Amino acid sequence: MKFGCLFTEYLQEERELLDEKCAHIEYVRLKKVLKSCQTCKPLHSSSSSSSPSLVSDLPNHQLCQCQSCPVCDQKFFSELMKEASDIVGFFGSRVKHLLDLHVASGMQRYVLRLRQCFKNDRQALAQEGRILIEYIAMNAIAMRKILKKYDKVHSSVNGKNFKSKMHTEHIELLHTPWLIELGAFYLNSSGRDCCELNGVYGHFKCDLNVSDAVMTLILPDSIKLEYNLTCAICLDLVFNPYALGCGHIFCKSCACSAASVMMFQGLKAASPESKCPICREDGVYPKKVRMLELGLLMKRRYQSVSWSHFISYVNIAITITRKFPRYNDYWKERLLSERNNMVKQSKEYWNMHNHNSLTL
Ligand SMILES: [Zn+2]
Ligand SMILES: [Zn+2]
Incomplete structure (x- = not known):
């Protein structure tokens, strides 16, 4: 057809x-x-008599x-x-x-x-x-x-x-x-890590490659989209991910520090002039999208790593184990470090605030 x-x-x-x-x-x-x-x-008509259309x-x-x-x-x-x-x-x-x-x-x-x-x-x-x-x-x-x-x-x-x-x-x-x-x-x-959809108008496939931290989407008409799930700032898996207006994805904490705003203030506090750390485009912060499903996927996938999985992966290659969580509670550690970071930042913020009001 x-x-x-x-x-x-x-x-x-x-x-x-x-x-x-x-x-x-x-x-x-x-x-x-x-x-x-x-x-x-x-041009078209002059050629139509002698050659294909x-x-x-x-x-x-x-x-x-x-x-x-x-x-x-x-x-x-x-x-x-x-x-x-x-x-x-x-x-x-x-x-x-x-x-x-x-x-x-x-x-x-x-x-x-x-x-x-x-x-x-x-x-x-x-x-x-x-x-x-x-x-x-x-x-x-x-x-x-x-x-x-x-x-x-x-x-x-x-x-x-x-x-x-x-x-x-x-x-x-x-x-x-x-x-x-x-x-x-x-x-x-x-x-699962892979799911296929047989739509009326073609075949769709979504696949998560854990070892390379890449998600692939295959759409009809041979369209293949690949998403790198490594944060370009901390070089770890994206945690609590946000996509900026340009489409680049970062951990929330990394995107905050790149825009010089505190975690508790959130990305909404970023100046519209703040630039994307990868493509250097400005105006990308107000158009951010919180990637809740992606965050959930990463959490589910990396929290459920069982010890036997880990053992079988250890022998494969150093590059795989580097990306692959080392511990079962890898996600817990990320969560803890994000929280600690937030507490530290708010302390610093209020100390500075108090100091400023005292000197006034
Ligand atoms: Zn990051
Ligand atoms: Zn960008």
Whole structure:
């Protein structure tokens, strides 16, 4: 089945499963825009009699070399940009809502579930997760295909450049930290290191490689996403992780110290000018996302390390044991060290505060 038909079919189903108004890539309409593009038409038609219709098959001198297409570009890229940011926004809020139900505990969970009229049992949550993962994947594939088509029709690299622009502006669909959270949610729900989903529109897989501290997500159309779960500051596994607006993930304590704020003040106290320690981008702190599911996954995975596991890993290689927790209570140690750090910081803070008020 052609992707256009598959996507149309998907959208019909999506309308029933998700909100009627949820954003999506207008694949079919944008394809029509490309088809009706006049700028490059003379070249296309002159060649159509002698050679195949694929622009990529034409010799270089017959290709349209225009840097931009005044007809397509105006509608095309601005529309795509808006759709992408709407999709990312919709996806983020829906995943957040889903995970709130999952990670909420005790009374909070009870109240949330009561509000949902007890509809959200475990299975329903997993089902909603599948719908959301399919939503972001299908739209990302549609985006990929339409940009490729654009470049093919215009034989340009504008589509490719647009993709990089989306990457720098962090509205690339698959770049959202909520996708990592959804992957972690699946692993947490299954209680395993690997889970597979046979969606209606393809195969999904989420895999946690403990020894390399890498989580991999495989989506249809051969999309493979890899997430390094090592904090670039402390070089240990991310603990109480937060993703900054640029997508880089750090332990909360590391992200706090990088922004020169105290742990008890939290990342919200960071100045908007604070830069990401990896990409040096500013304005990334206000857009932070607390990775609760990922934190839960790490805790569950590293707390449950049994001694026999440890023994069998010891003999493999030094690199593996370095990443792999040395003790059963590795997580407890991390928790303790975070707490001690917080107490120490607040003491220092109040001492300084008292000292300042005394000297005034
Ligand atoms: Zn760290
Ligand atoms: Zn960054």
